[in-house]
Amino acid sequence: MSPGLEVTGPRRAPALEVTGLGVRYRRTWALRDCSLSVPKGSVAALVGPNGAGKTTLMHAAVGLLRPALGGVRVAGEAAFVAQDKPLYESFTVAEMLVFGRRTNTRWDGAAAADRLAGLGIPPGRKVGALSGGQRAQVAVTLALACRPDLLVLDEPLANLDPLARHDVMRSIMAEVAERELTVLLSSHVVSDLEETCDWLVVLNGGRLQVSGDIEELLDGHLVLTGPDGASAAGTRVVGASRTGRQVTMLVRGAPPLDPRWQARRPGLEELVMGYLRSPESAALPGLAGVGA
Amino acid sequence: MIWVTWRQHRAQIIVTAGFLAVLGVLLLGSAVEASRYVAEHAPPGCPGPAVACGEVAVALGRRYDAVYSVFGWMPLVLPALIGAFWGAPLLAREYERGTHRLAWTQSVPVWRWLAVKLSLLGGAVVAGGLLLSVMVSLWRPVFRTGVDSTFGNIGVFNMVGVAPAAWWLYAFALGTAAGSLFRRTLPAMALVVAGVAVSMFTLFQLSDHYAEPARAELSGTVLLDDHDARLVRAAWVEPSGREVAEPAGTGCPRRVDVGQSSRNAEAWQACLFGKGYRYAVYYHPPSRFWRFQWTEAGILALASAALGALAVRRTLH
Amino acid sequence: MIEFTLDRGSGVSTYLQLVHQVKQALRLGTLRPGDQLPTARQVVESLAINPNTVLKAYRELEREGLVEGRPGMGTFVRQGVAGATLAEHTRLRRALEAWVRDARAAGLDQEDLRALFAVVLADAAKEGVA
Incomplete structure (x- = not known):
């Protein structure tokens, strides 16, 4: 076990720090007033509907675009696996590794070759002839071979079958277990992230809605079910839905005094959905402290 | 990065080199054949006023025309091809396939990626153009000594001296810039073909003013x-x-x-x-041949530099 | 060595599932004092979960005194689960089997049995005897 994986203990230094980030495409803002930090060694999930600004945030983090406002700071080197895992189709797998070696100062070619051999991906095969899962593995291997401090993955699991999703996640998690690596990965399927991520960032319509430790967030929220009219005083309502005379609410804070409420801890998906349905709500460290 | 450039563009490099090799063989063959013909048929004293000399000259002219007609279209078509297949895909294909997000997120900075690719490929294009010029310049005198020089015929003028290198470089820069603007290979290729044709016509019109007549x-x-x-x-x-x-x-x-x-x-x-x-x-x-060559090359080199700068600016955003 | 599995639909948090599986293995004797638990990397490689989750589970087991981490070597079992011994376990299991047969004879189906068991378990928890 590596020593850098403490969950509790003092707050870890940030691996990624975003301050007042604003990105504009022509006249529309893709990202506005976005400030967050992801602590070292965490696996952060970046979730939000399509067009929320996830890719924009990631591109800003890896320097693919220059923000109009604010800035992004990465502690150390970042590696990026873009959406659809772009690779050179006419290259063989081995040539992709040469490409990585020639375009990077840090490069662990032996580890990369071992990984691909372990996955049974033939080095002589053309990239264009790989299956979706193999392609994803090659892209992830290239990114990991740079020995990055921050690994940014844009929709790494999209278009993969369940087995390939599992395999890709295993590869990434094994690397996290091995050394101090921070991961930022985006998905619009929350259930993909349930067991793998310990940090949550929710973007919605170009604005940051949630940023914090997943356990603390889940501990700080409750799902209340009760009759319409029951008092939820003392809590902060994130969102509510009514069916007939029954109300279901996602709230922050301690359970309310009204005994008619049934309270339970939300699941990750419930928490995310609750926020996405109420774009005006936010749970940010800067506003009220995570898990108030 | 040198390996990356070679690996990504080796198809164009090999095809162009192959084309130049085939052309070289063709020119060499035609020159050797013509020389042999002259050695066999020209009586002593030729070139001269004798009737036999005239016959040899006519036969040589026919031999020249046969080969010239094969590559008469080259001054226009070659730069267009260079622009379409060397320049246009350079950035456009990266954008089109999304691989710019791979190439530009490695530790090599984007400006260096661009600098290496533009200088290596630009250099290769210039070398190719010069090689063409040398081959044509060596071949022509076999047929045309005393007939004409390479100045009056704009097609020949653009295949000798430094003109081919300048035109190839210009087309390459135009293709690269078009690729950075459209971010699609096909429209960039189309723009190169149209752009080279228009530029050639424009410079031809302009060339009257290169010097006081x-x-x-x-x-x-x-x-x-x-x-x-x-x-x-x-x-x-x-x-x-x-x-x-x-x-x-x-x-x-x-x-x-x-x-x-x-x-x-x-x-x-x-x-x-x-x-x-x-x-x-x-x-x-x-006698103004070199003055015109360098003037045209200078204009094209400046235009190439401007187009290159545009492509770099667009890419670095 | 123990091999962990994951029930993703159970609603029980991942780290608790790992804790339960270690305890279960201790009860059944598949894990004995001195045995080594798989490293975080090994667990992660088979389950594709966050390594911090594994460490959290191991820390919980350590807190309960069941395992101990030896720096640079790994995590090892210290003692079996306190309380029921293996013999007692067998006796209780027999009694439960008899009860299930009884309930079946009374016309309860699988679902009724589960519900009844859950209710009794919950009530017992409330009274603080579980």
Whole structure:
């Protein structure tokens, strides 16, 4: 076990720090007033509907675009696996590794070759002839071979079958277990992230809605079910839905005094959905402290 | 990065090198064949005024035409191809396939990626252009010594000296810039083809102004005794010394020629010359070959630099 | 060595599932004092979960005194689960089997049995005897 994986203990230094980030495409803002930090060694999930600004945030983090406002700071080197895992189709797998070696100062070619051999991906095969899962593995291997401090993955699991999703996640998690690596990965399927991520960032319509430790967030929220009219005083309502005379609410804070409420801890998906349905709500460290 | 550039563009490099090799073999073969023909058929004393010499010269001209017609289209088509297949895909294909997000997120900074690719490929293109020029320059004298030089025919002019290298570089830069603007290979290719054609026509028009034309006053003929000069314009000079475009009130009858004949025009010209008119011709003599070559190369190099800068700016955003 | 599995639909948090599986293995004797638990990397490689989750589970087991981490070597079992011994376990299991047969004879189906068991378990928890 590596020593850098403490969950509790003092707050870890940030691996990624975003301050007042604003990105504009022509006249529309893709990202506005976005400030967050992801602590070292965490696996952060970046979730939000399509067009929320996830890719924009990631591109800003890896320097693919220059923000109009604010800035992004990465502690150390970042590696990026873009959406659809772009690779050179006419290259063989081995040539992709040469490409990585020639375009990077840090490069662990032996580890990369071992990984691909372990996955049974033939080095002589053309990239264009790989299956979706193999392609994803090659892209992830290239990114990991740079020995990055921050690994940014844009929709790494999209278009993969369940087995390939599992395999890709295993590869990434094994690397996290091995050394101090921070991961930022985006998905619009929350259930993909349930067991793998310990940090949550929710973007919605170009604005940051949630940023914090997943356990603390889940501990700080409750799902209340009760009759319409029951008092939820003392809590902060994130969102509510009514069916007939029954109300279901996602709230922050301690359970309310009204005994008619049934309270339970939300699941990750419930928490995310609750926020996405109420774009005006936010749970940010800067506003009220995570898990108030 | 050198390996990356080679690996990504080796198809273009190999095809271009192969083309130049085939062309070289063709030119060499045709030159050797022509030399052998001359050795066998030309009697001693040729070139000279003998009838046999004329026959050899005509046969040589025919041999020249056969090969020239094969690559007569090259001055226009080759730069267009270079622009379309070397320049246009350079950035456009990366954008099109999304691989710019791979290439530009490695530790090599984008500006270096661009610098290496532009300088290596640009250098290769210039070398290819120069090689073409050398081959054509070595081949032509076998047939054309004493017939014409390489100045008057704009097609030949663009295949010798530094012109091919300049045109190839310009087309490459144009393709790269178009790729950075459209971010799609096909539209960028189309723009290159159109752009090279328009540029060539424009520079051809412009080339009259590369230098102050020389002036010659002719009497008795309207034809300059230099096949290889570039005519800029001509005018009639009245006996008083005034230049006019169309002599009026001369008293010389002017009739329209029918068919291929130019008898009426010649009669009119002879009448004018008889009345003391002279014919002024403004032209560029072939001795200005290098001046024109370097002027054109300079313009194209500047344009290439501007287009390259545009592509870099667009890419670095 | 123990091999962990994951029930993703159970609603029980991942780290608790790992804790339960270790305890279960201790009860059944498949894990004995001195045995080594798989490293975080090994667990992660088979389950594709966050390594911090594994460490959290191991820390919980350590807190309960069941395992101990030896720096640079790994995590090892210290002692079996306190409370029921293996013999007692067998006796209780027999009694439960008899009860299930009884309930079946009374016409309860699988679902009824589960519900009844859950209710009794919950009530017992409330009274603080579980």
